[in-house]
Amino acid sequence: MLKLYRFLKPYTAMIIGVFLFVTLQTLGDLYLPTLMGDIINKGVMQGDTKKILQIGGLMLLVAGAGVVCSVMASLLSSKVATGLGTILRSRIFNRIESYSLNEFDKFGTATLITRTTNDVTQIQTVTIMIMRLMISAPITAVGGTILAYRKDRPLTLVLAVAIPVLAGVVAIIASRMIPLFKVVQLKIDRINLVLREKLTGVRVIRAFNTDERERKRFNDANVDLTGNYIKVNRIMAFMMPSIMLIMNLTSLSILWFGGIRISEGNMDLGALSSFTQYAMQIMISMLMLAMMFIMVPRAQAAAVRINEVLDTKPEIVDAERTKDSFEGKGYVEFRDVTFSYHGAEEPALKNISFLAKPGEVTAIIGSTGAGKSTLINLIPRFYDVDSGSVLIDGVDVREIPQEVLRKKIGLVPQKAVLFSGTIAENIRVGNKDASEDEIKHAAKVAQAFEFIENMDGGFDHEISEGGTNVSGGQKQRLSIARAIVRKPEIYIFDDSFSALDFKTDAKLRAALKNETAESTVIIVAQRVSTIMDADRIIVLDEGRIVGMGTHSELMKECGVYREIVFSQLSEEEIA
């Protein structure tokens, strides 16, 4: 956790302020029992009303000042802790933003959300606690003991017995509670995961009537977390009465032995009253310290999880020496590329070599799981190759700054993603400087103009979260318009026409032809009709290229291609 506290640097002055106010408040609190003793001895016992009012006034003043200090300390410590929370959240977010897909695969989204929200809140809460108690608890414990000792030496023996007993009980309880606290975060991760899947997959869940199964999954995770909290609270329930018992027994012993000492004339009533209060202050401060030691490991677990995110360096970073002078505009070349996902036994792509040129359409076809999307993902450098190289305009993608590389590419992913906001804003994601006319033109090419115009508000129509208020085909067309408005050198369509009917598919491809005349177009498709007239068709099978050429060439030479074609087209269409 200390590692995270390096982010507290901008708050140094405020932290010093917190420590100062807490110290003043604690000193005030320690002074009050002495004043109480004085009021009894010098005022009440002597029947001196003036003295009572005098000391009483001073007590009010000290208590009032204590309240002001406490309010100030609370205010400043809250500011520091929430400030730390803000810094941590933005650091985590920035780090996650820099992750390549490998790191996303490694963590999973549910835990990244818990780490950015819940774990940071843990750190925030404990930081306030630490700032308040780190100073006040030791001062109270030590100062209280000295002052109590000065009031009556032999009576301190009671404390010498009570404090170790209290410490022992708290240690036993803490040792049981800390492991339970440590697993809370993991259980919250689980709930987040189930909840996320349930919410994003609600249509499938309804369609397949798996509500019961999902409810059970959520209930299991929920009951598991509740069970954990119940265990914690059971221990807490045992802790409070035990501690109160020890504290009350201590008070009783002090009053008992103090009474004996008073009757023997060795102590006065004022000293006994002060001593009792000091004893309580000492014990409460020890309890607070114990609570801190219980809470810190929980925050420590959160800190470890946050540090894991912050310390995970993205595997894909810009090279120290990057190149941005290119020998062309849109050449994509794979040279003997082999790639495996982390932890996979077999490479997803093996010895892939081909060249896609500007002004040409290169299509990739193959059965599901053949490696088509994987191949596409290597072009914008979402993953790095194991061996071989992917070159854009003669430069290895690993040597091109990622921003420059991705500016060259207009990617339409397999699963169209829309963000909440207007249709125009969604298209503008492709090019933030696009004019209204450019957006309309892109929509026209993507065959989206008509349906957009028919919507309430047209281009200002609001897309709901996750794009649920547009159809699958509409989503795909908006996603295509987004790529077009970018005017990239390289277009990549990853199975982006699958949700379109044949007529719209054909119209869109015809309109695209003019738009992409000078660009390199790479199309992944399941439908042969979509790619039949491509300049080059690459046939992938189990991660290898098993055929490359035009439709007619492949019909003659490539068995796998023929098989795909025969399974989809009628004989007239083939001819």
Ligand SMILES: Nc1ncnc2c1ncn2[C@@H]1O[C@H](COP(=O)(O)OP(=O)(O)OP(=O)(O)O)[C@@H](O)[C@H]1O
């Ligand atoms: N993130 C990942 N981590 C591990 N393995 C993966 C990952 N993504 C894909 N794979 C595996 O890599 C292989 C190729 O997957 P890919 O998505 O490239 O196939 P595809 O040809 O695009 O299939 P489809 O047409 O069904 O989309 C598959 O065996 C798949 O299980």
